[in-house]
Amino acid sequence: xxxxxxxxxxxxxxxxxxxxxxxxxxxxxxxxxxxxxxxxxxxxxxxxxxxxxxxxxxxxxxxxxxxxxxxxxxxxxxxxxxxxxxxxxxxxxxxxxxxxxxxxxxxxxxxxxxxxxxxxxxxxxxxxxxxxxxxxxxxxxxxxxxxxxxxxxxxxxxxxxxxxxxxxxxxxxxxxxxxxxxxxxxxxxxxxxxxxxxxxxxxxxxxxxxxxxxxxxxxxxxxxxxxxxxxxxxxxxxxxxxxxxxxxxxxxxxxxxxxx
Numbered sequence: 622x623x624x625x626x627x628x629x630x631x632x633x634x635x636x637x638x639x640x641x642x643x644x645x646x647x648x649x650x651x652x653x654x655x656x657x658x659x660x661x662x663x664x665x666x667x668x669x670x671x672x673x674x675x676x677x678x679x680x681x682x683x684x685x686x687x688x689x690x691x692x693x694x695x696x697x698x699x700x701x702x703x704x705x706x707x708x709x710x711x712x713x714x715x716x717x718x719x720x721x722x723x724x725x726x727x728x729x730x731x732x733x734x735x736x737x738x739x740x741x742x743x744x745x746x747x748x749x750x751x752x753x754x755x756x757x758x759x760x761x762x763x764x765x766x767x768x769x770x771x772x773x774x775x776x777x778x779x780x781x782x783x784x785x786x787x788x789x790x791x792x793x794x795x796x797x798x799x800x801x802x803x804x805x806x807x808x809x810x811x812x813x814x815x816x817x818x819x820x821x822x823x824x825x826x827x828x829x830x831x832x833x834x835x836x837x838x839x840x841x842x843x844x845x846x847x848x849x850x851x852x853x854x855x856x857x858x859x860x861x862x863x864x865x866x867x868x869x870x871x872x873x874x875x876x877x878x879x880x881x
Contacts, residue, residue, distance in 0.1 A: 681710070681711060681713055681715070681744075681779065681861075682779070682861040682863075683777045683778065683779050683861040683862055683863040684710060684863060685863060685865055685873050686706075686708065686709065686710055686873075686877065687708075687710060687744070687748055687777045687863065688775050688776070688777055688863055688864065688865040688870065688873075689706060689865070689870055689873055689874050689877060690705070690706065690708050690745075690748055690749070690752075691719055691748055691751075691752040691775045691777060692752075692770075692775055692865075692867070692870045692874075693705040693706060693874070694748070694749045694752040694753065695752050695753065695756055695765070695770065695775075696770065698753055698756070698757075699767045699770075706874065706877055706878065706881075708744070708745050708748075710744065711744065712743050712744055712745045713743070713744060714741035714742055714743050714744070714747075715741055715742070715744065715747075715779045715780065715781065716737070716738060716739045716740060716741055716742075716779070716780040716781075717737055717738065717742060717744070717747050717748065717751065717777065717778060717779050717780065718735060718736065718737025718738075718751070718777075718778040718780070718817065718860075719735070719736060719737060719748065719751035719752055719754070719755045719775070719776070719777055719778075720732065720734065720735035720736075720737075720755055720775070720776045720778070721733040721734045721735070721755055721756060721765065721773050721774065721775055721776075722773070722774045722776070722864075723769065723772050723773060723774075724772050724773070724774055724866060730774060732762075733756075733762060733765060733769070733773060734755040734756050734757075734759040734762055734765060735755055735759060736751050736754035736755040736758060736759055737751055737755075737778065738751075739780070739815075744779075748777065752775075770867060771867045771868075772867070773866070773867055774864055774865065774866045774867075775864065775865060775870070776862060776863070776864040777862065777863055777864075778817060778818075778819075778860045778861070778862045779860065779861045779862075780798065780817075780858055780859070780860050781858065781859055781860070781861070782858055782859040783856060783857075783858040784856065784857050784858070785854075785855075785856055786799075786855040786856065786857050788851070788853075788855070789801070789828075789832055789850050789851070789853040789855050790828050791855065791857070792828075792855065792857040794821045794822065794826070794827065794828065794831070795818065795819075795821060795822040796818060796859065797818055797857040797858065797859060798815060798816060798817045798818040798820075798857065798858045798859070798860060799815065799816055799831070799835065799855055799856070799857055799858075800813065800814070800815040800855065800856040800857075800858070801813065801814055801815075801832070801835050801836065801839065801853050801854070801855050802853065802854040802855075802856070803836075803839075803841075803849065803852050803853045803854065804852065805840075805841055805843075806843065806846075806848075806849060806852075807841075807843050810840075812836075812839040812840055812841055813839055814835045814836075814838040814839035814840075815835070816831065816834075816835055816838075817860060818858075818859060818860045818862075819860070819862065832845075832850060832853070833845050836849070
């Protein structure tokens with residue numbers, strides 16, 4: 622069975638320690654302090670302070686070709702004869718996430734797997750790796766079965782523009798992903814967690830609902846008070862996202878093949 626240990630992008634599960642390492646590594650790359658490094662996108666280590674985080678240059682948007690590449694790699698896992706189109710997009714490095722949703726007849730798509738990294742990865746190898754990690758190594762779900770592929774929608778998120786917020790409310794719902802960092806008032810423990818930009822829209826949350834959910838995700842179970850909210854150090858970031866269902870994948874792949 623295909624296995625790895627990488628962050629997931631579920632909006633409701635508690636964070637793992639792995640994102641700590643990945644996020645800390647990214648901060649170091651972007652000029653922050655000497656940090657150690659989710660999918661349980663989540664926690665950051667107590668020794669780290671995101672106050673020195675700088676904005677990352679972003680020169681590429683997520684494209685349909687990237688989603689074709691994700692589907693190609695997933696299908697190649699099941700069928701070694703599957704042809705993978707060599708990517709024509711640049712191989713720059715970005716933090717990224719790949720996710721799958723199962724398209725339901727009632728219009729409510731169901732998350733089927735999501736993995737990614739806050740550490741910058743070369744796009745070619747990163748998308749290929751996370752195409753499989755998301756399908757087979759998200760332990761919230763059983764591995765994707767070949768019979769499900771035609772019902773899947775694949776998404777690619779490229780993350781950029783990490784910024785220190787003025788306060789816990791200095792971000793826009795549906796535009797920014799958020800990372801919170803605070804000290805547990807009950808025991809002084811350092812707690813951290815993150816949500817990708819799309820989570821607040823999917824859940825229908827406002828700022829307060831998102832913050833309370835993220836505080837719980839970070840592992841704090843006490844009362845959420847105004848003073849606790851005021852103590853939060855929040856880092857916001859943005860994402861370029863594109864998605865495609867299986868039928869559109871086939872059509873767009875045919876389009877790409879005719880161009881070559």
